[in-house]
Amino acid sequence: MMNDKDLSSLRLNDTTLKKLNTLGIHNLWDLVLHMPLRYEDETHLTPIGIAPVGQPCFIEAEVIAQEVQFRPKKQLIVRVEDPSGALVLRFIHFYPSQQKQMAIGTRIRALGEIRHGFFGDEMVHPKVKTVQKEDALAQNLTPVYSTVKGLNQQTLRRIIGQALNQVSLDDTLSDAVLNKLNLPSFTDTIHLLHNPPAQFSAHQLNHAGLPAWQRLKFDELLAQQLSMQLAYKKRKNGTAHIMQGTGQYTAPLLDTIGFELTNAQKKVRHEITQDLAQQYPMHRLLQGDVGSGKTIIAALSALTAIESGFQVSLMAPTEILAEQHYNKFKKWLEPLNLKVAWLSGSLTKKAKQTVKEQIERNEIHIAIGTHALFQDDVLFPNLGLVIVDEQHRFGVAQRLALKNKGQFVHQLMLSATPIPRTLAMSFFADLDVSVIDELPPNRTPIKTKMVNEYRRSEIEAWVLKTCAQGQQAYWVCPLIEESETLQLQTAVQTHEYLSEVFAGLNVGLIHGKLKPAQKADIMEKFVKNEIQVLVATTVIEVGVDVPNASLMVIEHAERMGLSQLHQLRGRVGRGQAKSMCILIFHEPLSELAKARLKVIYEHTDGFEIARQDLHIRGPGEFLGAKQSGIPLFRFANLEDDLELLEQARDLAPKLIAKEPESVQKHLMRYLSHKQDYLGV
Structure with a gap:
């Protein structure tokens, strides 16, 4: 096998290498597995007269007119025709070279979506190239890859083609395994996805259920399972201190x-x-x-x-x-x-x-x-x-x-x-x-209410009633635009306002900027019921335990994540009194915010909330991996591909036991420099 550790065999300049690294491409296998985002069909021409509106199509025509218009904004208008009809190509952003490319009398091919426009049927910013009448059409669909500025599609296709010629695409899985799982060979998978023949449509190729995509998803999940199970096995064979304790403490x-x-x-x-x-x-x-x-x-x-x-x-x-x-x-x-x-x-x-x-x-x-x-x-x-x-x-x-x-x-x-x-x-x-999976016996059920900000006076009445019964309340202020300064400002203002509204109560304030001794003093007073209402930033999300606090009010609940809302709600319901969590929301609500609030309103089981959270946010956000800049999976989706994950989990120990060389080959292919990250 050719060198798959780096990209040196491709003889690329430093600028191109940096751009590839930005895409997460560090070796030949990363190039081979850099799959197209979508496909363009330049394998057959559609006559203008029968070209469908709203769908990408490929036309060949002669330029019959060209002009630059300045109203309502500067734009290049190019009129083309073939024996079946005429079409307008419109460019809002253009260069002089494009005007030259589409001179009157030039034969061009254009790929784009036709729509009804001010000038009649038109394509806006189509992909254009000049041709001769006898020029052959492409035999395969054209892959379009994710890229970065300065690395065009043509260059990226050429580099990926070089990598495909330098690596061995032989399989890491046996025919018996592939037949059992009904998956195609690795060679067929790679060739189909990088160079799909004309009989496939772009829609077919983009469908997640395509066997070739299923193969890549399975391979990736298998690599991750192999990595994890090898780490588990290595740990079980490792050494650590034996700790049996004495009961002394x-x-x-x-x-x-x-x-x-x-x-x-x-x-x-x-x-x-x-x-x-x-x-x-x-x-x-x-x-x-x-x-x-x-x-x-x-x-x-x-x-x-x-x-x-x-x-x-x-x-x-x-x-x-x-x-x-x-x-x-x-x-x-x-x-x-x-x-x-x-x-x-x-x-x-x-x-x-x-x-x-x-x-x-x-x-x-x-x-x-x-x-x-x-x-x-x-x-x-x-x-x-x-x-x-x-x-x-x-x-x-x-x-x-x-x-x-x-x-x-x-x-x-x-x-x-x-x-x-x-x-x-x-x-x-x-x-x-x-x-x-069992809460302590003193935990009481928490009732959750969602209340519009306009009903603030009702919420204040609930707080007064709760405190009049000898209980206490939290009033949590939101994190605004990820700004701790703004969050603090909001908490301070809320504290001042509530101190006036609840004149007969002691209203406290706690936030992350206070010194440890100050925070400890405030929490001690709250525990002793010397403070009846505690205004707080989200510092109280975890770890605070005050059994006498039975009411939680959360401002701007629509801005918080499910896990955070569930954690905050869990600060109450720790005593004997009936407990309530009031989620104050501000309209308009985004679809994401509506989904979150619906889940927290309908569920109290943390596992169900976590499952819904995974569905809404995706595993990267859930695990904090997106913040680290390391994508979890390129192809697989944990929600949709559970069956593949289970198959990979079952196959991994068998391969480790019987085919260690195939295991190493598979890990090198799919993880290479990422192996350490997937094994944490």
Whole structure:
């Protein structure tokens, strides 16, 4: 096989190479798998007189007139005719070279969509080329690829053609497998999609159910499953510290937390304890809906590691969430004479250095913070367990760095955003998964109301009634245009307004710009009911637990994602009182906003909401992978291709066991430099 590691064999200049890299093309296989977006049909001509309106068609005609008009705007008008009729070609943006190309008497071919216009039937900005009468027509449909400025279609087609000539298109799957799955050969698939013969229509080729597209989707899903299952197998053959614990710290904590673990919590705690006692690294994802009690399980897991003589680190995606964990772990663990440290980007240089030195001297039992914990200069001499909260919020590259940092330690990942089955099967196939599928017995059902902003006075009356009954309320302000400054401004203004409206109540304000001590003081007052209404930015989305708060008001609910709305709603319903969440929306609503609000109104089950969220947003947004700039799949769609995913999942272990050479060949073809990313 020719060199498939890079593009050097194509002898391209640096400018072209950079443009290809921008498209995500780094080697010959990336070129081979850079599939057309659509196709143009230049294989047959349609007489102008019978050309259909509203459909792309290819005509050949002679230019009979040309003029530049200046009203209503500057445009080039070219009149052409063939024996069957006449047509106008109109160009709103044009160059002098185009005027020269379409001089009177010139024979041209034009590809475009005919429509009824001011000048009669016309094509606007058709693709035009000059021809001689006897010039042959194309034998294949013309592929149109995604590209970047400065890299035209003709050049890209030529480069892809070169790559196709240099790689071996032999199959990585046996005939028996292809026949069983009813899939075409790889060679036939690639040739059909890059050079489709005239008997295929553009519509047929763009249909996702075309066997050739099904083959590419299956291959891609198989590559990802192979990568994940190999990572799983490698981990099971790896080595890690055996942690059996002594009960020295876990027993006292269970005696003092003031509540009994649910059966679901006991079950997942047992699964984690079993993992930690193995000699290979634990990679376990702990899923649980809002308020199901994941934090106490994380704390008990940390104590098992500490009892076994190891350090623990807990990382969260935001300072607010990390800080809440820090405060809760301090409350639970410091009475046990354990040292809990806080490390984040907001600390002073001196404070950071002090914490880093304490970690390096093994004086810290558990370090809690943001991704600052995993910088190169943070050295854990005795790290045994890494806990990552809301791990799907981290970009793929960040998760990869974390994975490499903790290669020989146990990892516990927490998610309050339940992962739908299709995603769990795909992107978390290298993990063991535990689910807390039972809420604590003190959780009360939450009624959700959607209220137009014009009914604000009714909402204020609900708040007054709630507080008059001794309960408390949250009033959450939105994130406006991704601006923390505007969000803060909105929260401050809302606080001032509500302080006047609720003159007899104590109205508090909490946001991310406050110092940790200020935030802790405000939350303590809210817990003690010294503050009845708490105006907040979305900092309270996760981790806040105030059983006496029974009303949640969310401003501009249409601007928030499903997961965020569900998390916010989960801040209430933690006590005995009936709880309500009021979603204030502003019109007009986009279709996306309507879809989100409908889901959150109709469902309280986090798994169902997550499934709907995946359908609305797509897996890239759901996993935080789009923000990292790494596309998840080029061809497959997890919602539509579940059957293919299941077939790929079933085939992967058989190939790993019986055809290791085919596995490596398949991975090289489809993942190459992306393999590490798909294996996080």
